Amino acid sequence: MRRVEEAFRDAGVTGWLHAVDLDSGREVSVRGDEPVVLASVYKVPVLVAFHRQAAAGLLDRTAPVTLRPDGRxxxxxxxxxxxxxxxxxxxDLALLMMTVxxxxxxxxxxxxxxxxxVNKAMADLGLSRTHIAYDxxxxxxxxxxxxxxxxxxxxxxxxxxxxxxxxxxxxxPARTTRSTPREMTRLLAMVWNDEAAPPEDCAQMRRMxxxxxxxxxxxxxFPYDDVRVSGKTGTLPTLRNEIGVVEYPDGGRYAVAVFTRSPLPLAVLPQADAVIGTAARLAVGELRR
Amino acid sequence: MNLVGHLNAFVAVAEELHFGRAAERLGMAQPPLSQRIQRLERELGVRLFDRSSRRVELTAAGRMLLEEARDILERVERVHTLAERARLGETGALRAGLPPDLGGSVVAALISAFRDRRPEVRLDLREIGTTGQAQALTDGTLDVGVLRHPCDGRALAFGPMLAQRIGALLPADRPVDGPLHVADLAGDDLVTTPREEAPGPFDEMLAVCRRHGYDPPNVHEARNTQFALGLVLAGTAVALTPRVQAPGVTWHPLAGDPLNQRVSCAWRRDDDSPDIAAFTETATAVLCAEADMTPLSPSSPTRRVVPRPAFGFLA
Structure with a gap:
């Protein structure tokens, strides 16, 4: 995907992308099998493991938890x-974890x-290159x-x-919480196809x-009123990520995982945020051709 | 079997996911390429591609082997590069990259100082921008470089960071009352080195300009410093550069020194050749003495960063 590479270059970032059509299996990959740092994208594996445990009766999803202000x-x-x-x-804690x-x-x-x-859940789902190192x-x-x-x-x-x-x-990525773009779209595909957990749990994850x-x-x-975008971002100094699913009214469903790294030591870098959307649109456009 | 040739075919097909395009890229016909892939699959005992439908797709085994194959091909490439250097008797040469806008006197001083220090080592100097240097260092076609920051240097090690004050180059007849602020340039076009030579410093300079009230209507990218000078002389654009002396133009420092250019030597992290260490020490000293650069100390004032939720910790 030369156009995706060009978009990354114009935004001044190194980018990794994997996109897959959830129904046909067609895919677009730009270094999609290289290891990447997840940052907050790790909350998606946590969410999946949470729902698998709840579905297995290992925890009560409505159990109240008290969080004290000190040491948060x-x-x-x-x-x-x-x-x-x-x-x-x-x-509801899971909802806050995912939405903000x-x-x-x-x-x-x-x-x-x-x-x-969480790591065992990822292994059980066949995601051998996904590893959560710490909280x-x-x-x-x-x-x-x-x-x-x-x-x-x-x-x-x-x-x-x-x-x-x-x-x-x-x-x-060798020393922290990591995965690959392909494994992250694989995980999203399992959530969207009711394979990551029972269907009602997958529906809850999609809602969040x-x-x-x-x-x-x-x-x-995807600045279109009739297109649904669901996702989870990830941010650390110089790293900006998001994985998510884009759904069109004609039934087209595409899982996309975009990971970027900028050489600029700046916290506010709108072009590096926006290129995640641009690269995803180029990839989805290719899959919809 | 010629494993390297077969792996090369495998990587090409894996990247194109299309036998025709892969064959074109390899400069061969499609039937022998298909035979190569089949032979490789027999040799390894696994299927690498699913060719059941009209499309070609990597199997799980193919995906697993792709990265390893790329790694092997890169190492083979490096063996060839090293062998060629040995064959040409260049093992006694140090291949060093310098930025295009360094200036003749600095280059001459650097060559002379390095010759004094390591007379037995031939210095093979090339004029390359930051992006090209980072790439060439990673590829192994360059041993050491002098490049601008920020740059993508995960595979690289860096020498001491040097900073060079940036000012505005204006026509000599343009009146300037008192200290020149970046915002005083508002409305002027800017001429600077091409973004592709060093995207990090380019983006950083424009961000700082905008932050200080100067959003250039047009940015002219000049590969050649004489061309840039021409645009300044003609009043078409202003330049933001380290101190320059030339007839017809005046270099003005900027109030508050909001801009500086950061430079350091760089080399491959796994390369601990004493020639590189000698070059780095020499170049750092010459750049300080001849190019108006000063070492950036860790105690330089910390940049102010106001946190925002969307860019905050683990957002």
Whole structure:
């Protein structure tokens, strides 16, 4: 896909993409089998494992969880940003984890499901190159430790110091939570085809991914009122990702996974967000030809 | 069997997913290509492609083997490159890349200083932009380079980071009262080096310009510094560059120094040749002495970054 490569180059990023027509199996791949850092996209494997456990009767999705304000996992949204005690069911925590990428909610769900169980669920689904290394709290600690910084603001500010990017393990797919674009579209395909869990659980997962609030990445590539875009973003310094499913009113359904890495040490980089949508549209356009 | 040739055929078909196009790319006819794939499949005992329908698709085994095959082909390529260097007696040469806009006196000083330090090593200098250098270093066709930041350098190691102050180059007869601010350039076209030579610094410069109130109506990309100078002399565009002296133009520093150009030596992370270390030390010293560059210390003031939810931690 030369046009996808050109779009990545024009946006100044290195990109990885895999897109597949969920019904015909046709696909488009740009380095789709190379390992990539998931960042918050890891919340999709957590969600799938959560629903598999709930369906197996291993946990009660409506069980209330109390989250105290002290020691919450850092993050800019949802419970991570709240000041008071929160009591919420596991499934509503999962909703916040998916719709606003709430890190505190995600860690609460992950604590109940278990890291090993998430990795086992991925292995059971045949996703052998997908690996979740730690929860959000440990990822945050690793990032600050490697950067030798007190907080993320300082890390962003010092990101262009010589050697800084190379020191951050959470940006190296060999040493952190990882997968491949192809395995992520495979996982989405299983959620959309009712194969990742029982049908009612898959329907719940699709609902949550359809309620994600972010407009700037995958969604921006499909500015059409009659097209549904469901997705989950992932962000870490220099990394911008989103995986999702695009559904057309004629029944066309396409799973897309886009991962990007920018050399610019900038937090706000709209063209790098938008190219995720552009690349996805080019790939889906190819699949719809 | 000629495993390398067969793997090459496999990778071509896997990338094109079309026997006709793959054959065209390999410069061969389609029937012998199909035979090659069949022989490889027999040799390995697995099917690599599903050709049941009208389309060609990789099997699970094919997908698994593709990355390994690419890896082997890259290593074979490197063996050939190294062998060619040995054959040409170039193992005593250091292939170094320099950015096109470095300036003649800097290049001369660098050659002379390196010759003094390592007289036995022939310095093979090439003029290449940052993108080309990063690619050539990764490919193994270049040993060391001097490139601009930010750049995509995951496979590379870097020497000390140097910073060079950037100012505005204006026609000498253009009146400038007091310190020149970036916003004072509003309305002027900008001339700068082509984006493809170094997309990171290009994008960064434009982002900083816009942030400071200068959104150039047109950006002219000039490969040649004389062409850029011509546009400035004619009043068609202004240039943002390290200090330049030329008749008819004046270089002005920018108030607050919002722009700088960052440069460092770079080499393959796994290459610890003493020649590279010597080049890096020499080049770093020469760039500081001759090109007005200063080492960027880790204690330079931290950039201010205001967090936003959509770009926040694990968003």
């Amino acid at each position: 996992t850092a993050g800019p949204t949802g419970i991570s940003a709240m000041l008071d005690e929160v009591r919420m069911s596991l499934r 990428s709430d890190n505190a909610a995600a860690d609460a769900v992950l604590a109940r499901v278990g890291l090993d169980a 959000g709290r440990d990822l945050h600690a690793t990032l600050l430790e490697d950067g030798g910084v007190a907080d993320l603001g300082e890390l962003w500010g010092r990101l262009d110091e010589p050697g800084m990017l190379a020191r951050l393990r959470v940006l190296d 991914m359809g309620l994600q609030v972010w407009p700037h990445r995958l969604s921006s590539g």
